[in-house]
Amino acid sequence: MTYAYVLIKSDQGKQNDALAKISKMKGVETAHTVTGPYDIVAYVAAEDMASLGRTVISKIQNLNMIKDTMTCIVLDLL
Numbered sequence: 001m002t003y004a005y006v007l008i009k010s011d012q013g014k015q016n017d018a019l020a021k022i023s024k025m026k027g028v029e030t031a032h033t034v035t036g037p038y039d040i041v042a043y044v045a046a047e048d049m050a051s052l053g054r055t056v057i058s059k060i061q062n063l064n065m066i067k068d069t070m071t072c073i074v075l076d077l078l
Contacts, residue, residue, distance in 0.1 A: 003074040008040040014065040
């Protein structure tokens, strides 16, 4: 399995709408609104890097209320 934290910037005032949609996506284990330069942090699990890429690009980034994402791949789990 491949895991990543996806840091997400949404349009102003759309954080809750984006969070509701992202939370329901297959592979998204958890998602939370946060303070700081990003609006949402999602923890995503996928079978491999290709599947992770499809989730981020085709699903999360494809939402019209998403402005930017940064994907942080988890290197090891303790």
